[in-house]
Amino acid sequence: MQPIKLALGSLLLAVSTAAAQANADVLRDNANSIFKPIPEQASDQLDPNQIELGRQLFFEPRLSASHVISCNTCHNIGTGGADNVPASSGHAWQKGARNSPTVFNAVFNVAQFWDGRAKDLEEQAKGPVQNPVEMHNTPKNVEATLSSMPEYVAAFGKAFPSDKQPVSFDNMARALQAFESTLITPDSRFDLYLKGDDSALDAKEKKGLQTFMSSGCISCHNGVNLGGQAYFPFGLVKKPDGKILPSGDKGRFEVTKTQNDQYVFRAAPLRNIALTAPYFHSGQVWDLEEAVAIMGTAQLGKQLNAEEVGDIVAFLKTVTGKQPKVEYPLLPPSTATTPKPVD
Amino acid sequence: MQPIKLALGSLLLAVSTAAAQANADVLRDNANSIFKPIPEQASDQLDPNQIELGRQLFFEPRLSASHVISCNTCHNIGTGGADNVPASSGHAWQKGARNSPTVFNAVFNVAQFWDGRAKDLEEQAKGPVQNPVEMHNTPKNVEATLSSMPEYVAAFGKAFPSDKQPVSFDNMARALQAFESTLITPDSRFDLYLKGDDSALDAKEKKGLQTFMSSGCISCHNGVNLGGQAYFPFGLVKKPDGKILPSGDKGRFEVTKTQNDQYVFRAAPLRNIALTAPYFHSGQVWDLEEAVAIMGTAQLGKQLNAEEVGDIVAFLKTVTGKQPKVEYPLLPPSTATTPKPVD
Numbered sequence: 001m002q003p004i005k006l007a008l009g010s011l012l013l014a015v016s017t018a019a020a021q022a023n024a025d026v027l028r029d030n031a032n033s034i035f036k037p038i039p040e041q042a043s044d045q046l047d048p049n050q051i052e053l054g055r056q057l058f059f060e061p062r063l064s065a066s067h068v069i070s071c072n073t074c075h076n077i078g079t080g081g082a083d084n085v086p087a088s089s090g091h092a093w094q095k096g097a098r099n100s101p102t103v104f105n106a107v108f109n110v111a112q113f114w115d116g117r118a119k120d121l122e123e124q125a126k127g128p129v130q131n132p133v134e135m136h137n138t139p140k141n142v143e144a145t146l147s148s149m150p151e152y153v154a155a156f157g158k159a160f161p162s163d164k165q166p167v168s169f170d171n172m173a174r175a176l177q178a179f180e181s182t183l184i185t186p187d188s189r190f191d192l193y194l195k196g197d198d199s200a201l202d203a204k205e206k207k208g209l210q211t212f213m214s215s216g217c218i219s220c221h222n223g224v225n226l227g228g229q230a231y232f233p234f235g236l237v238k239k240p241d242g243k244i245l246p247s248g249d250k251g252r253f254e255v256t257k258t259q260n261d262q263y264v265f266r267a268a269p270l271r272n273i274a275l276t277a278p279y280f281h282s283g284q285v286w287d288l289e290e291a292v293a294i295m296g297t298a299q300l301g302k303q304l305n306a307e308e309v310g311d312i313v314a315f316l317k318t319v320t321g322k323q324p325k326v327e328y329p330l331l332p333p334s335t336a337t338t339p340k341p342v343d
Numbered sequence: 344m345q346p347i348k349l350a351l352g353s354l355l356l357a358v359s360t361a362a363a364q365a366n367a368d369v370l371r372d373n374a375n376s377i378f379k380p381i382p383e384q385a386s387d388q389l390d391p392n393q394i395e396l397g398r399q400l401f402f403e404p405r406l407s408a409s410h411v412i413s414c415n416t417c418h419n420i421g422t423g424g425a426d427n428v429p430a431s432s433g434h435a436w437q438k439g440a441r442n443s444p445t446v447f448n449a450v451f452n453v454a455q456f457w458d459g460r461a462k463d464l465e466e467q468a469k470g471p472v473q474n475p476v477e478m479h480n481t482p483k484n485v486e487a488t489l490s491s492m493p494e495y496v497a498a499f500g501k502a503f504p505s506d507k508q509p510v511s512f513d514n515m516a517r518a519l520q521a522f523e524s525t526l527i528t529p530d531s532r533f534d535l536y537l538k539g540d541d542s543a544l545d546a547k548e549k550k551g552l553q554t555f556m557s558s559g560c561i562s563c564h565n566g567v568n569l570g571g572q573a574y575f576p577f578g579l580v581k582k583p584d585g586k587i588l589p590s591g592d593k594g595r596f597e598v599t600k601t602q603n604d605q606y607v608f609r610a611a612p613l614r615n616i617a618l619t620a621p622y623f624h625s626g627q628v629w630d631l632e633e634a635v636a637i638m639g640t641a642q643l644g645k646q647l648n649a650e651e652v653g654d655i656v657a658f659l660k661t662v663t664g665k666q667p668k669v670e671y672p673l674l675p676p677s678t679a680t681t682p683k684p685v686d
Contacts, residue, residue: 059421067428073411078402078674085410085684093436095686275676287679328669331421333618336630341428343438 054179185321208315397522
C-alpha cells in the first residue's frame with residue numbers, strides 16, 4: 001500500500017496547492033477589478049520644458065509675498081509630498097483650515113483639495129498662492145516677480161513658445177501641473193502584487209487586503225489612488241467627535257451650497273498613507289490604526305476588531321510606492337525690479 | 344624704406360602685445376597673492392555616510408519644534424545658500440536679528456555667524472536649532488525625534504560607527520558640518536582667471552578687479568572667500584545710517600564684551616554675492632552698487648565714483664561659482680514615539 005498512499009498524498013498536496021493558487025488568483029483578480037497600479041508615467045503628453053520650469057516654480061519661495069513659502073513648504077517631497085502637521089503654517093504663521101494633502105499621485109484624483117473645488121492641478125496651483133493665510137500673493141505680483149528675472153522669462157518662453165505673453169499666472173499654474181504630474185509613486189509592493197508577483201505581499205498583508213475589500217472600505221477607496229475619485233459624507237453612519245470633524249467646516253457644502261453636501265469630502269486617496277500622518281481633513285489623528293478604526297465606525301457602522309485593524313494597516317503599508325527623485329533646482333537671482341518681500 | 348617701416352611696425356606691435364601680456368600677468372599675479380580659487384573639495388577627509396546623513400538633516404523640518412523649518416528654509420540651496428530676505432522668519436514668524444548668511448563656502452570662513460560666535464559649522468549648526476526665534480527646539484527633543492525613527496538610528500550608526508550612542512545632538516551637528524562642507528562653488532569665472540584663463544574676465548571686469556585691489560577693499564575681503572577671515576568695525580571711517588547699522592546690534596561686542604569690538608563684524612565673504620541680496624548684517628540694502636558705495640565711504644573713507652562702483656560690481660559678478668547640485672533627500676516617516684509638532 002505504501003506506494004499508493006504516497007501517490008495519494010502527493011495528489012492531495014497538488015490539489016491543495018492548486019486550490020491555494022486558485023484562491024490567491026481570486027484575491028488578486030478581485031483586487032484588480034477594484035484597484036489599478038500606478039502607471040510608470042501619468043501621461044506621455046507632458047512637455048519637458050514645462051516640467052523643468054515647474055520644478056523651479058515648485059521650489060520657488062518668491063511665489064509667496066514673504067519670499068519664504070514655496071509649494072514644497074507644505075507639499076514636501078522629502079516627506080511623502082505633504083508637511084505632516086495638522087494644518088500648515090502660512091503667511092505670518094497663520095494656520096490653514098485643513099490638513100495639507102499630498103501632492104504625490106494627486107494627478108490621478110478626480111479633482112483637487114479636500115472639497116474638490118479645483119478641477120485639476122492647474123486650477124489648484126492658483127489657490128494657495130493667492131490665499132491670504134497661505135502664500136498671500138496676487139497674480140499681478142507673481143507676474144511682476146517672474147517677469148523681473150530674465151532666466152524665468154526665457155524659461156517661460158521655452159515652455160510656452162506659442163504664447164504672446166508666456167510669463168503669466170496661468171502658465172505658472174500650467175508648469176506646476178506639468179511638474180506635479182511627474183510626482184507619482186509607482187511600484188509599491190501592492191502594485192507588484194496586482195501585476196502578478198504573489199510574493200510581494202505576505203499572508204497578513206493579503207488578509208488585510210481581503211478585509212479591506214470585504215468590510216466595504218472599497219466603496220470609497222478604490223481605483224488607482226485607493227480614493228480621490230468621489231465625494232462622501234464624513235460620518236456617513238456615525239459622526240466622529242468634534243475634534244476630528246469640527247462642526248465649522250462643512251466640506252463640499254462650501255463649494256456647492258447643496259444641503260446634501262454638508263460634511264462631504266473627497267474620499268482621501270490612500271497611496272503612501274503610511275508617510276502622511278496626521279490623518280483626515282482636520283489632521284487630528286496621528287495613528288493609522290486609530291484612523292482605520294474611526295473609519296470603521298464612522299463610515300461602515302462597524303467596530304473593526306484589533307486583528308482586522310492590524311491586518312488592514314499591514315495592507316495599507318504596502319501601498320507606499322517608489323518616491324520621486326528630484327534634483328533641487330537652481331533659481332534665478334532677483335533683480336532691481338523684483339518686488340520686495342512683504343512681512 | 345617700406346620693408347623697414349613694416350618691420351618696425353611689427354616689432355612695436357610685438358613689444359606692445361608683450362607689454363599687455365606682462366600687465367595682464369602682473370594683475371593676475373597680484374590677484375593670486377591676495378585671493379585663492381575655491382578648491383574642488385573642501386577636504387578629502389569627509390565621510391560619505393556623514394555627508395549623506397547631513398543631507399537628510401539639512402532638509403529635515405523635524406529639527407524644528409514646529410516641524411516646518413529646516414536648515415534649507417533660511418539657507419536655501421536654490422537661491423545662493425541664503426533666503427534673501429532682510430531677516431529670516433523663524434518659529435511663529437519671529438524675525439531673526441541679522442540677515443541669514445549663505446551656507447555656500449561657509450566651510451572656508453574662519454568662524455561662523457556675523458559675529459564669529461561659533462568656531463565652525465558643527466558649532467554653528469546647534470545655534471539655530473535651539474534659538475527660540477528660529478527653530479525653537481532643544482537638544483533633548485531633537486534626540487528624541489531622531490531616535491524615534493529606525494531609519495535615522497541606522498543612518499547615525501553608519502555615520503558614527505564607533506560611538507556608543509550614535510544618535511546625538513552633537514552628531515547631528517557633525518553630520519550637518521560634513522554635508523555643508525560639500526556646499527562649495529568652484530569654477531567661478533574669477534577662479535578660472537586666477538588659474539590662468541585670461542579670457543575668463545573681460546576688460547571691465549579686470550578693471551574692476553584692479554580697482555577692488557587698489558582701493559583697499561582687499562584689506563578685509565581677501566583669501567578664498569574674499570572675506571570671512573577676520574573682524575572689522577562696520578563704519579571704520581564713517582558710520583552708515585542707523586537703518587544699515589542699527590545702534591542696538593553691537594556685533595562682536597556681544598560675544599567678547601570688549602569695547603574695541605563694538606560694531607565689529609566678520610568681513611562678509613563675497614563669493615556668490617550677486618545671488619544673495621539684501622546686503623550687510625542688517626539686510627537693508629538690496630542693490631550691490633549701493634552696497635559697494637556704502638563700503639567706500641564707511642570703510643575706506645572714499646567716495647567711489649560711478650565708474651569705479653560699476654567696475655567693482657562687474658568684477659564681483661564674476662565670483663559666482665558653479666552652484667551645488669543636490670538631490671532632495673527622502674526623509675523617514677515619523678513613528679508613534681516621534682514628538683509631535685509644537686505651534
